[in-house]
Amino acid sequence: MKKRLQVFISSTYADLIEERQAAVEAVLNAGHIPAGMELFKSGDQSQKETIKKWIDESDVYMLILGGRYGTIDQETGKSYTHWEYDYAETCGKPRFSIIINDNALDEKVKEKGQDVLEREHYKEYRDFKDTVLSKICKFYSDIKDIKLAIYESLKEFEKDETLVGWVSGNDVGRFIEIKEENHTLLKENMSLKEKVEILEEKVKKNLEFNGYSYEELQGYLQSKLISLPGDIFNDNITGDEISAMDLFLKSAKLFSIGYEFNSGEKVTSFIHYRLTPILLNFGLVEKLKVGTAIKFQLSESGHKFILKLEMDNFQSEC
Known part of the structure; x- marks a missing residue:
């Protein structure tokens, strides 16, 4: 749905009547809603409160800056146009400015006289103009330039999804x-x-094992050291100690098949007394009765733990 933006038009008044009228027409022709103090009565509120209300309710603030600074607001010491410009910034309103170029101002002086120039508050006018020029702005020589600048600017603002507008x-x-x-x-x-x-x-x-996470259990088994008796293993295990993790991995096949408690094999007996109690505590190994024998083998959790370890090792090697 197309949204209509409310555009607050700010300028000095007497010297820019034609420019303001052109701006109002351009905003309307672009399918949007112009707003400015000359279009409304102040009502019971003060003039400044009414201005605030209209700026608050507008989506975009537009300044037309000619050669005048404007009527001074006694409270702030700024012209109303300058104050409106600053207030729009404090409200977070997007602002765009259209400024008369020097040649056009000279022609306006020839046509309208010195009243279109600021004489009483020239320093304030120059400071304000410098502030406006420090932001993105467009210049105009005639009415057509004002209308074109408004069309181009509003096309950009229409794309801004943060602007609510009217529906x-x-x-x-x-x-x-x-x-x-x-x-x-x-x-x-x-x-x-x-x-x-x-x-x-x-x-x-x-991925929990008796209430412990995979990482917690892995860390514990890795830190749990088991003393090795001399030459119990015939492979390349060296040193006096081995972690419960490494011993579990080396004996995974034994636990996968399962072993009987009364097996007289030396390595199996060592594993049974030193490693199996640890694994039983974490539910990685379960004790089963097979006939008259007792068998120890990987539980479902144990299979899952070994599989996770093997996948981690595989991924680290890739």
């Missing part, structure tokens, strides 16, 4: 429909979020 009554029905669609999408999004949280919780629990 035609014909579009209100569609607006309500979109609002309802957004509400439905929001509810669906919240439902999906809850499902994701439930799935994440399930995944987290699936």
